[in-house]
Amino acid sequence: DAKTTQPPSMDCAEGRAANLPCNHSTISGNEYVYWYRQIHSQGPQYIIHGLKNNETNEMASLIITEDRKSSTLILPHATLRDTAVYYCIATHSGSARQLTFGSGTQLTVLP
Amino acid sequence: EPEVTQTPSHQVTQMGQEVILRCVPISNHLYFYWYRQILGQKVEFLVSFYNNEISEKSEIFDDQFSVERPDGSNFTLKIRSTKLEDSAMYFCASSDMLSGGARVETQYFGPGTRLLVL
Numbered sequence: 222d223a224k225t226t227q228p229p230s231m232d233c234a235e236g237r238a239a240n241l242p243c244n245h246s247t248i249s250g251n252e253y254v255y256w257y258r259q260i261h262s263q264g265p266q267y268i269i270h271g272l273k274n275n276e277t278n279e280m281a282s283l284i285i286t287e288d289r290k291s292s293t294l295i296l297p298h299a300t301l302r303d304t305a306v307y308y309c310i311a312t313h314s315g316s317a318r319q320l321t322f323g324s325g326t327q328l329t330v331l332p
Numbered sequence: 333e334p335e336v337t338q339t340p341s342h343q344v345t346q347m348g349q350e351v352i353l354r355c356v357p358i359s360n361h362l363y364f365y366w367y368r369q370i371l372g373q374k375v376e377f378l379v380s381f382y383n384n385e386i387s388e389k390s391e392i393f394d395d396q397f398s399v400e401r402p403d404g405s406n407f408t409l410k411i412r413s414t415k416l417e418d419s420a421m422y423f424c425a426s427s428d429m430l431s432g433g434a435r436v437e438t439q440y441f442g443p444g445t446r447l448l449v450l
Contacts, residue, residue: 255438264336264423264441265375308375319365319377319388320439 222321223248223311230327233303239296241326243309246290252313254285255320256294258305265308265322268294299330334358336442338424344448345414353409353445355424364407365425365439366399368392375423381407414449421446 226244233239245254253272257265269276269283271292276283282295296303308325312318337356345351357364366378380387381399396412407426411418421444427437 257441259375262369262371262421262444262446264425264443267438267440270438319380319390320367320375321377322375324374 222313222318223252225309225311225323227307227309227323227326229324230329232329232331233296233299235301235330235332236298239299239303239328239330241294241296241307241309241328242291243294244291245309245311248289248311249313252311254283254289254292255310255312256281256283257308257310257320257322258303259308259325260302260305266305268307299328301330301332304328304330336424336426336440338422338442338445340445341443342446342448344450347416347449348413351411351414351447353411353422353424353447355407355409355426355442356405357407357424357426358428358440359405361426361428361440363387363427363429363437363439364399364401365427366409367423367425367441368420369423369444370417370420378409411447414447416449419447419449 223245253270255270256268259265269281271283285292306325306327339354364381369375377390379389379393398410400408423444424442425439427439
């Protein structure tokens with residue numbers, strides 16, 4: 222699976238959009254980009270995933286560049302409860318693939 | 333909304349003792365996983381399980397670890413003789429198998445069991 226690079230930390234004002242970048246320059250054509258987050262020591266929570274096209278769900282939007290070498294997770298209106306470590310993971314499709322978690326980005330939403 | 337559950341939430345044990353961590357995956361999911369996270373460190377993959385067999389395991393998953401699906405709902409991780417370094421959060425996850433096209437399955441995680449080995 223391709224290595225991903227994320228900034229170690231970011232701040233965001235409450236109510237503003239949080240834009241979390243991820244670099245995955247060596248991603249291959251059949252690798253998906255997944256985003257999870259972990260609040261304190263709770264279990265990782267799935268947010269969104271995509272392959273080529275931009276994706277949106279009730280939690281967030283995922284913007285993937287045309288060359289697929291980077292992506293951005295957007296939380297449109299960040300709240301204090303969005304303070305967490307956010308992980309960007311590139312993984313192949315297929316069954317029972319292990320997820321390789323990096324250090325992620327610590328997002329702190331400020332009041 | 334269906335979710336993965338884990339018991340116990342906390343477990344304290346003496347070094348050398350056996351522990352069994354329990355998980356109830358999301359109903360109708362077919363793939364099951366265990367991960368662990370030592371305090372302050374990354375989440376690490378331990379093992380994946382499908383059709384009553386281990387699909388993949390990491391170097392961490394040595395002979396002291398075993399997994400089992402004893403019935404139609406539970407998925408367990410057994411540590412035979414615990415060591416101090418086994419102290420960690422242990423997360424269970426499960427995923428479905430999608431049919432047609434690219435098979436991509438999202439792993440959903442449980443809340444974890446905090447294991448402390450004294």
